[in-house]
Every structure is written in structure tokens, then in C-alpha cells.
Amino acid sequence: MRLIPLNSTVKTPAERFTGDVYLTMIKTPEPPSRLVASLVRFTPGARTNWHAHAVGQTLYCTEGGGYVVNRTGQVIVLRAGDSVWTPPGEEHWHGGTADNFMCHLALLEAGEHGDGTTWLEPVTDDDYRAAARRAGQR
Numbered sequence: 099m100r101l102i103p104l105n106s107t108v109k110t111p112a113e114r115f116t117g118d119v120y121l122t123m124i125k126t127p128e129p130p131s132r133l134v135a136s137l138v139r140f141t142p143g144a145r146t147n148w149h150a151h152a153v154g155q156t157l158y159c160t161e162g163g164g165y166v167v168n169r170t171g172q173v174i175v176l177r178a179g180d181s182v183w184t185p186p187g188e189e190h191w192h193g194g195t196a197d198n199f200m201c202h203l204a205l206l207e208a209g210e211h212g213d214g215t216t217w218l219e220p221v222t223d224d225d226y227r228a229a230a231r232r233a234g235q236r
């Protein structure tokens with residue numbers, strides 16, 4: 099076994115995220131393992147672009163609260179201790195609520211090229227607010 103020292107925390111790129119989001123890589127794949135694990139911290143109102151994962155993704159919320167939203171309009175409210183599974187190819191986004199930080203572990207498996215994530219368009223402010231309203235109506 100070996101210790102994996104703490105990696106640097108990096109700001110995620112504006113082409114793929116709205117608002118301030120910080121990522122700390124935990125594990126990159128070492129064959130035969132394909133695990134990619136990272137800790138992602140969203141500031142209030144920050145979110146990913148729409149995207150999909152080739153073989154799915156598990157999110158585990160470690161702190162705060164946020165949303166996971168798909169194209170059908172389904173909104174899952176994510177709070178510390180909750181997990182969400184997004185199946186292969188399902189287009190979705192994740193982010194914090196408007197008034198809380200949200201931190202989650204992102205767990206997925208790499209493909210032949212990179213981590214198998216297909217990045218799409220940003221989530222508009224209108225779409226973000228609509229999702230937040232739907233979450234509040236549950």
C-alpha cells in the first residue's frame with residue numbers, strides 16, 4: 099500500500115462550470131482499476147454544465163445541500179450523507195443551492211479516453227431557478 103498525499107485544489111474551468119467550483123483529485127485510474135474519485139466543492143449557486151458520463155456516476159454529498167437535475171425535469175435534493183446515481187448517458191447537472199455550499203465526492207470509471215464525461219451547454223440562470231423552485235415544491 100501507499101499513501102496518496104493531498105493533491106492541490108484547483109478551480110474548475112469556466113467552459114464546464116458556472117460560478118466558483120473547486121476540485122481536489124483523490125484518485126486517477128491505475129489499471130486494472132478504472133476508478134476516478136474527486137472531491138468537488140460548489141459555492142452557493144454554482145453548478146456544472148449539462149453533461150453525461152459514459153458508464154454512469156455516483157455522487158456522495160459530504161457537506162451542505164444541492165441539486166442533481168436531469169432533462170426530464172426531475173430534481174433530486176442532495177444533502178450531506180445522500181448519494182445519487184446517474185446512469186450511463188443520462189444528461190444531467192449538479193450544483194449547490196443558492197444559499198449553501200455543497201461538497202460531494204464524484205466517483206466514476208474511466209474509459210479508453212479520459213474519464214468518459216461528455217460536456218454540454220451551461221445551465222442558464224432561468225433553468226437553475228426553475229429547478230430550485232421545483233425542489234422547494236416537494
Ligand code: MN
Pocket residue numbers: 149151155184190191192
Ligand atoms: Mn455528473
